[in-house]
Amino acid sequence: MQSGAPLLELRGISKSFGGVTALSSVDFTLEAGEIHGLVGENGAGKSTLMKIIAGVHTSFEGEMRIAGQPARHRSARSARDAGIGMVHQELSVVPELSVAENVMLGVQPVNRLGLVDWPGMMRRARALLAELGIDVDPRVPIGSLPLGLQQLVEIARVLSSGARIVILDEPTSALSPPEVEVLFGLLRRVRDSGRSIVFISHFLEDVLAICDRVTCFRNGRLIETAPVAAIDKGWIITRMIGAGHEELEAGYTGEIRLDSRPGAPVVLACEAASGPGFREVSLEARAGEVLGIYGSMGAGQLDLARALFGRTALSGGRLSLDGRPLALRNTAAARRAGIAFVPESRRSMLFAQEPVYRNVSISILGRISRLWVKPAVEREIAQRQVESLGIRPPSVQRRLGTLSGGNQQKVALAKWLTHLPRVLVLSEPTRGMDVGAKEEVVRIVRGLREQGIAMLVVSTEPETVLSLADRILVMKRGEVCEEFAGGTVSKDRLLAAA
């Protein structure tokens, strides 16, 4: 080992997926004993880089050195053997197994007979947890612990497999503030023992609080690395969204006028509503207004949207529609109340085996038929939607599964437009769409707004909310933390609030 060489060094890393460049000539260094923050928008290239480091992507241009030695992982396993461990946002613990078994997963000590050495495993797990200052009983099933502790145990597992570099992907998104403090304590102890941590996060305060250095990514490029003492949140946001980097983002980086309508009648109101993933949310959706709810992944806005459609039950708080109390026992009740919902995943919205017209008519079947179905009426209604939304090919008899993704998306929307709902909840309405399709969605949403529908647009992408919403709520760790109404807003202010 050369003295003075950084623990991990990457030179000229480029990676593309089928002609789309994900990373272009990135130089990145990770020193021994540092916590290094990685920030950037979705698709900026951070995940791709980390997957290269962790051996998930094995074909790329450029070179990698670990402690001065050239390294080239052939697999995730060889990366692990080289001392690189990763903790994903979705934890990969086995809930039914004990803490000790989870810590020692894959490296269980065995006795001479080849059986698991239980006392030895307990002893080693206990020692490791004590060393890291994690105060849990190694015998309890990990599933019975709060999420924050589970995460600490998973970090312990990565360390127990001998990792010198630990990559943490959004480690704080699901944690409460005290849990974050405990996590930070652990990370500092790991750093002080000479190991290094890559800390990927959308929570800029957290990045500033724990990291020693921060690297910003944008559009597959490493923009700048700086010691945390020299920078602040504004510095990061400027580099993340690229001030002065007009082109596509012209409309978003600039100030956007919010056209909120405080005088419009409230259609759907939500009072201190709590449920799985969100707490004490109060909001009002008004007629002819698009209410945007922005938050990063796991902030709870997608969970909130599902609860507003009766998919999950509220554990507290109240809903009301047109001033009358509303109880949503199931999605059928929500549909009858005039609430419509387009979920983030098209697959969970459409029937691939069925013809287009049946996909369109399913949610209005109760209106056009009491007992007998009327396929001729269904086809006629669907035909009108197919024409007005420009669905290609324009045949309502085609099996839905044969349509392209963008056209399926339009069918998903068409389901709710045949009989206009009172409230339309759109979850990630433009995810994965190209620019043209996005503009089409904007056009459709504007048209619906003119017709007086109360709309909620829920997204983890600031552009989506900014391009559609008249008023914006920002959610963070399950709670609404800021509202933008009237005046103007810009992407950097939205990101700063989240």
Added chain:
Amino acid sequence: MSTSDSAVLPRNGGGLRWLRGQLRNIAPFATLLVLVALFSIASPSFATLDNVANIARQVSVTAIIAVGLTFVILCAEIDLSVASVANAVGIMVAFFTLQDQSVNIANFPLPGAAAIALALLGSVALGAVTAFGVTVIGIPSFIMTLAMLQIGAGICAMLVRGQIAYAVPAPIELLGSGSIGPVPWIVVVAILVLAIGHVVLSYTRFGRYVYMVGGNREAAEYSGVNVKLVLAAVLIISAVCSGIAGMLGVAHFGSAQQDEFDNYLLDAISAVVVGGTSLFGGQGGIGNTVVGLLVLGVLNNGLDHVRIDSFLKILIRGLILLLALVINVYAQRLRAKA
């Protein structure tokens, strides 16, 4: 065969693709034709009008059970309690009927109409218990109906206590073992139940919901369909169909006793699946079930005509079912690709 727009002409996909998509419906029908041809050649007594009537009579009880089961399987659930519920309801109707002196059962004689009504109510109640377990408590239907299978057997045992009852109410006696002219009433009832099942599945809103819930349960939920209500309904429909089959079956066999429907669980499931209704839900229908019933009926009856080792027959039936399952899964994949 199925209700899923087989009338729609193939579009730019081409004929081959269309054929592949229809494999589910074509294969069982081809199997039926091949079996009929084989047995007709092998035995002169097979292809006679008398024997056609025989086959129809032999599959009638299975047919009534299979209608309810088709609803359940279209929803991508399963009901293993059908035969047991049929047995229990058949015994119930006998339990409420005055029996001969020689029958030593502590029963509870009622007028015929009341006995029938109570037995039907019993089938609804059994179905409701299953529905409650599956939709409210959240027990997988496979396990819940397994428990119901045992409960049904228990009811049978408690009511007859090892005895055999013979008398059933007059209308049941007529429908189960009487005939109008040359046509047995039970065949008429079976055709009627099949027809009603087909109409409900193909032409009513509820039927559409059944297909949608089976095709993509999450999407049905997100479309505002009351999925639990649909699942509860199909489980109750299945129990009622079983109940009707049980009552008529008791009259048809001439006695009500424990374990007399044991073969019908496998037969009914085989009929639905051999016919091509997808075990993954959402595709198939009563048309498929009719073909499946005929394949099974022809097979059982035909094997009697060609004088095969009766032990081998059991194995042959198992192999046919396996083949149907292979085709079922394979058709699913082809259609997903088509």
